[in-house]
Amino acid sequence: MWGSGVLQGMAVTIKNFFDTYTKKDGIFTVEYPEKCLPAKERFRNFPILVYDEKPEDLRCVACDICAKECPPKCITIVKAKDAQGKPLKQAAVFDIDFTVCMNCGICEETCPFDAIYMDHEFELAEYDRMNELIYKKEDLSKPWNYFEKIRPTDAKEINARRASLPTKPTTPPSQQGS
Amino acid sequence: MENVDQIFVNAKKAVIDLIDGFLPPQAVLVVSILISVGVIATVAPVIMMYLTWLERKVVGRIQNRIGPNRVGKFGLLQPIADGVKMLTKEDIVPEGADHLLHFLSPVLVVVPALLVMALLPWGRNMAAMDVEVGLLLFFAITSTGTLSIFVGAWGSRNKFSLLGGLRAVAQLISYEIPQVFSAIVVIMVTGTVSIVKIVEAQPGFNWFVFTPWGFTGLILFYIASVAECNRTPFDLPEAESEIVAGFHTEYSGMKFALFYMAEFLQVFSLSALAATLFLGGWQGMFLPSWAWFFLKTYSLIFIMLWFRGTFPRLRVDQLMGFAWKFLLPMSMINIIVAGIWTYAPPMIAWAAGIAIIVISYTVLTKLNIRFHIDRNRKFILVD
Numbered sequence: 001m002w003g004s005g006v007l008q009g010m011a012v013t014i015k016n017f018f019d020t021y022t023k024k025d026g027i028f029t030v031e032y033p034e035k036c037l038p039a040k041e042r043f044r045n046f047p048i049l050v051y052d053e054k055p056e057d058l059r060c061v062a063c064d065i066c067a068k069e070c071p072p073k074c075i076t077i078v079k080a081k082d083a084q085g086k087p088l089k090q091a092a093v094f095d096i097d098f099t100v101c102m103n104c105g106i107c108e109e110t111c112p113f114d115a116i117y118m119d120h121e122f123e124l125a126e127y128d129r130m131n132e133l134i135y136k137k138e139d140l141s142k143p144w145n146y147f148e149k150i151r152p153t154d155a156k157e158i159n160a161r162r163a164s165l166p167t168k169p170t171t172p173p174s175q176q177g178s
Numbered sequence: 179m180e181n182v183d184q185i186f187v188n189a190k191k192a193v194i195d196l197i198d199g200f201l202p203p204q205a206v207l208v209v210s211i212l213i214s215v216g217v218i219a220t221v222a223p224v225i226m227m228y229l230t231w232l233e234r235k236v237v238g239r240i241q242n243r244i245g246p247n248r249v250g251k252f253g254l255l256q257p258i259a260d261g262v263k264m265l266t267k268e269d270i271v272p273e274g275a276d277h278l279l280h281f282l283s284p285v286l287v288v289v290p291a292l293l294v295m296a297l298l299p300w301g302r303n304m305a306a307m308d309v310e311v312g313l314l315l316f317f318a319i320t321s322t323g324t325l326s327i328f329v330g331a332w333g334s335r336n337k338f339s340l341l342g343g344l345r346a347v348a349q350l351i352s353y354e355i356p357q358v359f360s361a362i363v364v365i366m367v368t369g370t371v372s373i374v375k376i377v378e379a380q381p382g383f384n385w386f387v388f389t390p391w392g393f394t395g396l397i398l399f400y401i402a403s404v405a406e407c408n409r410t411p412f413d414l415p416e417a418e419s420e421i422v423a424g425f426h427t428e429y430s431g432m433k434f435a436l437f438y439m440a441e442f443l444q445v446f447s448l449s450a451l452a453a454t455l456f457l458g459g460w461q462g463m464f465l466p467s468w469a470w471f472f473l474k475t476y477s478l479i480f481i482m483l484w485f486r487g488t489f490p491r492l493r494v495d496q497l498m499g500f501a502w503k504f505l506l507p508m509s510m511i512n513i514i515v516a517g518i519w520t521y522a523p524p525m526i527a528w529a530a531g532i533a534i535i536v537i538s539y540t541v542l543t544k545l546n547i548r549f550h551i552d553r554n555r556k557f558i559l560v561d
Binding site for chain 1: 236239240241242243244247484485487488489539543544546547
């Protein structure tokens, strides 16, 4: 009958209308600031520096490889020095400029000491462009169990690899991956 | 029950009684008019604001979204936020525009939309203006809206505006004929043009929609009304994917909001008129009369929003063809059915009415299917 197509179309839309009230998956909007979808494990955002026990003992040895590899050159590293002026294997300054960082993850790939990893945190908006978004060493430090929580699969793999390494902390481990 | 039904009437009467003691009778009359006018002038913009909210909510739900939900609970303050935004926006007038006409059009377009509100019976004894020729006046006032739309389109000095204005005039004039013709059946059966008396002719649940001519009349009137309000699927005058925004391309800020207001007030008033003519207006049981009126009106408005969420826009030739080749003959046949209903005994009237409508619908739709000379012709691209 002429006009039945019109009624069919209207039946489809009214079904969708009532589904949003009755069915659980009728509406799939997640109202963001109140609720948030869980981040996917392989999602990557800005880098973090991991430590095992104490926040002062970062895994980072200030080797400067990530700063050299970083395509937009957003990492600034200054080595710490002891009383005699001899460089230590830790960073005095480790700044990442998040206004420049492009979340490529190359720092994570090149780090031979498993010290820098990409985070899931993305709510980093600030009112001040020049100072607030340059993250210092203290802002970037996160414990290793935080990383195990956000990326369990990667963490398991890295733990296994690190356990097989010689325990002597002075010898640098072999390059990760190929 | 009686008190709840007449609560607004009694409130007005109380105010009149209060001032009656110390004011001359002429002044009391003026105050009485001012109260009615004031109530309508206050209620109409509120209705319009919350129709925009309702539309966004309903269309959102149809598209599996939530709709506005940021400002206030359920986004209920969204219309107020929009109003503030509209008021603070810059009012741009094109250099080549006719400044007087450009200014006059949004003002003129709201006036008829507000005026017809006074003619509607909002409940028992609740028509602000019980005019003897109410229905006629209603159609006369609403049809002036076309002129102001064209004034704005012409005054903008913009080709898109002018195209939209031309489309608006063609569409509104075409659809006014089936709209009025499908309302004539009610006048034929009730024998009156007064909107208040038409409602009184449908007591209880004896609404005209439960008769063959009333049912057809409601559908025809409603489709023509949707076209009269420039709403999807008949929104060719402001077709945003074709001619930017049609007749209101060059309007910004509060002038644009006035066009919007006129459109939504027309949606309300035409839905209310359809409810009044065919669904018994404020007639009904158990609920107060004004509740019935709003229930019916908002049900019809919901159908309009449902249309908007469902249908794509018509082409110009389809639009015109639908009005002249289907709605107009169908509404004329409906007049014949109403004539039979008036003079024939009930059984024959029912049988003849349904038979005539079904047969003519079938024949008309068959005639409307486009005639193909060669159905087997294959269209091949040029080698």
